[in-house]
Amino acid sequence: MFLAFPQAVLLDVAGPWDVFHNANQLWEKSPQPYSLELVAAAGGLQIGTAGGLPLTASKTIQSCRGPIDTLVVPAADGLEPEEVSPETIRHICRLAAQSRRVVSVCTGAFILAAAGLLNGRRVTTHWRCGSDLARRYPSISVESDQIYIRDGNVYTSAGVTAGMDLAIALLEEDLGRELALRVARNLVMFIRRAGGQTQFSTTLESQIAERDSLRDLLAWATDHLNRDLSVEALADQVHMSPRNFARVFRKELGSTPAKFIERLRVESARNMLESSTADHGEIATKCGFGGVNAMRRAFLRVLKVIPSEYRDRFSSNDRKTSEVD
Structure with a gap:
């Protein structure tokens, strides 16, 4: 059951909804595993979304009765927790008590928090809103x-598309990995991201540099991670002195060149660990670490986990590594 407030973020609703809908379409037995329902958390059955496309609920929160398998609370743009009426909070608590599991997408976590459903739990939300x-x-x-994070029967996810990652994980939990991967492929999800992975992409962050020369340099570096990417070598590529290059780099990207390149290499290695069966030595060489031990140290610094543990947890193929890092 999806509980949507006015100004709901459309993709927070439609993304996870389509994951479960696709699971129903690909399920080869009867009955279908999921019965999907949209419920209005406030006002009438018409729900305005942040993007302007209206949704129509099948019922209001007041008329909902349990039991409920999965209660999903998406984000609502601009909704402050104190704006949710005490009556609505009581209904949310009632529905949560009747649910097997409770899920928030993005800033839907604020609504669960206002209802006291996150007290003492580990949670996540959109990276912009975590400190708030x-x-x-x-x-x-x-x-x-x-x-995304699971703590007991409460699941919270990061912003927008992360809700689809969480929905895929719930699907896998319910019906198995094979169907979850089929749904992910059907939805053309580029990569199946598991909980515990960071929301941030180092490659995407490289695009915030104001100077075209820096953006072009980092795009080149991403494709040549096995080359010499020392400060001196990078500075020479953009015809700057190493000292001036390091200063400009830190100003525009908020990091030293060495740390940024290390994160690029770790990100590339992560992708290979998730999606390929290449051994650790091959990955270390292709990503420019120089050896398995150097890659292991980099993973510990950046991700707080060694490569073999990362692959065992996040690999999208059936290979389980027995390699020693």
Whole structure:
């Protein structure tokens, strides 16, 4: 059941909804595994969305009765927790108590927090809002760099498309990995991201540089991670002195060149660990670490986990590594 407030973020509703809908379409047995329902959290059955496309609910929150398998609370643009009426909070608590599991997408976590459903739990939300959630609700442990988090029967996800990642995980939990991967492929999801992964992409961050020369340099570096990418070599590529290059780089990207390149290499290695069966030595060479031990140290610094553990947790193929890092 999706509980939507006025100004709902459309993709927070439609993305997870389509995951479950696709699971119904691909399920080869009867009955279908999911019965999808949209419920209006406030006002009448018409729900305005932040993008302007209206939705029509089948019922209002007041008329809902349990039991409920999965209660999903998407984000609502501009909705402050204190704007949710005490009556609506009581209904949310009632529905949550009747639900097998409770899910928030993006800033839907603020609504669950206002209802007291996140007290003492580990949660995540959109990276822009994590510090605000932690400040408002100090009893919550906010990890705002995670894709999604499960704590007991409460699941919280990061912003927008992360809701689809969480829905895929719920589907896998319910009906198995094979169907979850078929749905992900059907929806042309580029990569199946698992909980615990960071919301941030180093490659995407490289595009915030104001200078075209820096953006072009980092695009080149991403494609040549096995080359010499020392400060001196990078500075020479853009015809700057190493000292001036390091200063400009830190100003525009908020990091030293060495740390940024290390994160690029770790991100590339992560993708290979998730999607390929290449051994660790091959990955370390292709990503420019120079050896397995150097890659292991980099993973510990950046991700707080060694490569073999990362692959065991996040790999999208059936290979489980027995390699020693």
